[in-house]
Amino acid sequence: MERSIIIIGAGIAGLSAGCYLQMNGYRSQIFELHDKPGGLCTSWKRRGYTIDGCVHWLLGARPGIDFYRFWEELGAV
Numbered sequence: 001m002e003r004s005i006i007i008i009g010a011g012i013a014g015l016s017a018g019c020y021l022q023m024n025g026y027r028s029q030i031f032e033l034h035d036k037p038g039g040l041c042t043s044w045k046r047r048g049y050t051i052d053g054c055v056h057w058l059l060g061a062r063p064g065i066d067f068y069r070f071w072e073e074l075g076a077v
Contacts, residue, residue: 002027011039019074 010032060067
């Protein structure tokens with residue numbers, strides 16, 4: 001019997017959980033309310049400007065920082 005988990009929310013936590021579950025032999029499905037994944041790490045357009053909501057959330061984006069290994073495992077950097 002295949003192990004399966006449902007994840008509510010396609011923000012960074014939900015997407016990461018789905019990746020790690022699949023890396024460890026689980027089948028995962030992610031459900032998101034909005035029309036695109038990313039949660040707080042998305043951008044949107046307003047009055048001709050692009051608003052980047054991710055900059056303040058992205059940490060550990062350079063080698064040597066502990067959080068960088070996490071991004072490497074997920075293939076994000």
